[in-house]
Amino acid sequence: MKVIIAGHHITQFGELWDKSLTDLMEEAIKRAIANSGLKETDIEAVFVSNMGAGQNDNQLHLGALASQMIEGYPSASRLEGACASGGLAVMTAEQALLSGQYKTVLVVGVEKMNDADSSLTTKYLAAAANYSTEFGSTFPGLYAMLANAHMREFGTTRSQLSAVARKNHEHGFANPQAQYHKHFSLDQISNSIPVADPLRLLDCSPITDGAAAVVLTTKKIKDKNKKRAVIIGRGHGQDSLDLANRESLVEIQASTKAAKQAYQMSGLSAQDIEVAEVHDCFTIAEILATEDLGFFKKGDGGRAAETGKTTYGGEVVINPSGGLKASGHPVGATGVKQIAYLAKLLEENKFTKALSHNVGGSGATAVVHILSI
Amino acid sequence: MKPAQYWRNKQKIKDYIGKTGQVIASTTIRTSSPGLTHITPYSYVIVDFSGEKKELMGVGNELLEIGDEVVCVMRKMELGAPQELIDYGLKVKKIME
Numbered sequence A: 001m002k003v004i005i006a007g008h009h010i011t012q013f014g015e016l017w018d019k020s021l022t023d024l025m026e027e028a029i030k031r032a033i034a035n036s037g038l039k040e041t042d043i044e045a046v047f048v049s050n051m052g053a054g055q056n057d058n059q060l061h062l063g064a065l066a067s068q069m070i071e072g073y074p075s076a077s078r079l080e081g082a083c084a085s086g087g088l089a090v091m092t093a094e095q096a097l098l099s100g101q102y103k104t105v106l107v108v109g110v111e112k113m114n115d116a117d118s119s120l121t122t123k124y125l126a127a128a129a130n131y132s133t134e135f136g137s138t139f140p141g142l143y144a145m146l147a148n149a150h151m152r153e154f155g156t157t158r159s160q161l162s163a164v165a166r167k168n169h170e171h172g173f174a175n176p177q178a179q180y181h182k183h184f185s186l187d188q189i190s191n192s193i194p195v196a197d198p199l200r201l202l203d204c205s206p207i208t209d210g211a212a213a214v215v216l217t218t219k220k221i222k223d224k225n226k227k228r229a230v231i232i233g234r235g236h237g238q239d240s241l242d243l244a245n246r247e248s249l250v251e252i253q254a255s256t257k258a259a260k261q262a263y264q265m266s267g268l269s270a271q272d273i274e275v276a277e278v279h280d281c282f283t284i285a286e287i288l289a290t291e292d293l294g295f296f297k298k299g300d301g302g303r304a305a306e307t308g309k310t311t312y313g314g315e316v317v318i319n320p321s322g323g324l325k326a327s328g329h330p331v332g333a334t335g336v337k338q339i340a341y342l343a344k345l346l347e348e349n350k351f352t353k354a355l356s357h358n359v360g361g362s363g364a365t366a367v368v369h370i371l372s373i
Numbered sequence B: 001m002k003p004a005q006y007w008r009n010k011q012k013i014k015d016y017i018g019k020t021g022q023v024i025a026s027t028t029i030r031t032s033s034p035g036l037t038h039i040t041p042y043s044y045v046i047v048d049f050s051g052e053k054k055e056l057m058g059v060g061n062e063l064l065e066i067g068d069e070v071v072c073v074m075r076k077m078e079l080g081a082p083q084e085l086i087d088y089g090l091k092v093k094k095i096m097e
Helices: A021-036 A053-057 A062-067 A085-098 A118-126 A139-154 A158-174 A186-190 A253-266 A283-292 A301-306 A323-327 A331-347 B003-010
Strands: A003-010 A045-049 A075-079 A104-111 A194-196 A210-217 A230-238 A275-277 A353-360 A365-372 B020-029 B042-049 B052-058 B069-076 B088-094
Touching (some): A045 A085, A053 A118, A085 A210, A085 A230, A085 A331, A085 A353, A139 A194, A158 A323, A230 A253, A253 A365, A275 A331
Parallel strands (some): A045 A075, B052 B088
Antiparallel strands (some): A104 A210, A353 A365, B020 B069, B042 B052, B069 B088
C-alpha cells in the first residue's frame, strides 16, 4: 500500500511578529488541504509535531487545537522528539494509514520561537539534551565536540564547514519561504562570532517561527492535471541521548540505522538519490549526514561540500531549500517542511528520487524518508 | 533548582571527587545558557574514567584539550536567585605535571 502526499504547504519562515502559533498552524492546515484538492471532512486524523509550545506559549493539548481548525473534529495527537518531531509525526501518521485505521490524515508541524526571549529559547533547546548528565552543555557545544572529533580524525577544515553554510545560503534564494536570502563569503562565515569552538554564529541554524503541513492518503486520487509524490521508504533510528555513551563521535548512528531501513524498504541505495533535505542544524551536522546517509565515504563529507559535489551539477543536491541554515529551523515544523518541500520539487519534475533526514538533539533520534514520483 | 532535585543530584558527587581520567572530546563554550554567562568561556569535555565516560564542565576559564589528564573536583555550578540553594556539582581540573 502506497502513502501518497496528496497536498502540502509551508508558511513563510522567519521572525514573524504578526503571526501567532495558532495563525501559523491554521495557515499550514487550511492551505495543505486546499492544495490536496480534498475536503476537510476527508481528514480522519491529525498528527501535530511541536517541541516548545508548552514552555514558550503555555499552550499544550496541540492535537485538540489543530483538530478544531478542521470541519468534523478529526482525531488528533501530538508527537515530540526534539528537532526530529516532524519526521516522527509523519512516520506515525504513515503507520496509522498502513495499519488501515485511516485512509487520509494530515500532519502539521509548528514552532513559534521568537516570542520567547533568547535565554528561555536557549534553555528550552537545551532540553533536547540529557539535563541531568549534560549540565553546562549547549546545543552548539555538543555539535562542536563532534566537529572537533571529525577534524581531528579526518582533517576536516574550518573552510569546509564554511562551504556548507555558503552553499545552503545560495540555495536559499530558490526558496521564497526561506528566512534568509543573503550571500555570505567563506571569510564572513569563518570569522563570524565564536559560539562553541570550532563553531561560529554562521555555522548555526537560526531561531525561526514557521509551520508546514502535509496531507497523506492511501486512496487513489483521480486528477490527471497533478502528479503526486509517494513515500516509498521510511526508517527510524535511536542512539544514546548522552554523547558520552556513543560508540562514535564521528558518526550519528541513529542516522545510519534509519537510512538502512529506508533504503531497504524502498529498494533504492544512496546512489539512486538525486536530492536530499538533510538536518543541517549546524554545518558539521550536514557533513556527518552526507556521510551517514551513504552519499560520501566516511571522512569525505567536508571535501565533498568544498568541491561542489553537494550542489547543482555535483553528485547529489543537498538542501535545495537552503536547509535549516538558510530556510530556518522552526523545530517542530522542520521534519514536515523537508517532506513538503521535496514533494513540491518532485511534482515539478525537477527530480524523481528524494530523501529527507530529520535529527533530534545531538543525534539521539533520526528519521529518514525516501520519496519518488 | 528545586530542593528535592538538588538533594537527589548531590548523592553521587562523593563517588567522583578525586577521580582522574583523560579528556577524549572537548569544546570551549563561548556563548552559554543563562546562569552560566559569568564563567564563559569554559571548557565542556567528555572524560574517560578508565572505561566510564562522563560529560563535565572544566573549572573556571581553564581551556582543556583532548589528551589532558584531569581530576574531578566540587565547584559552584550555576548562579541562582539570592534566596535559592547554592548549586555545587562536579567539574574537572587539569592535572599539572
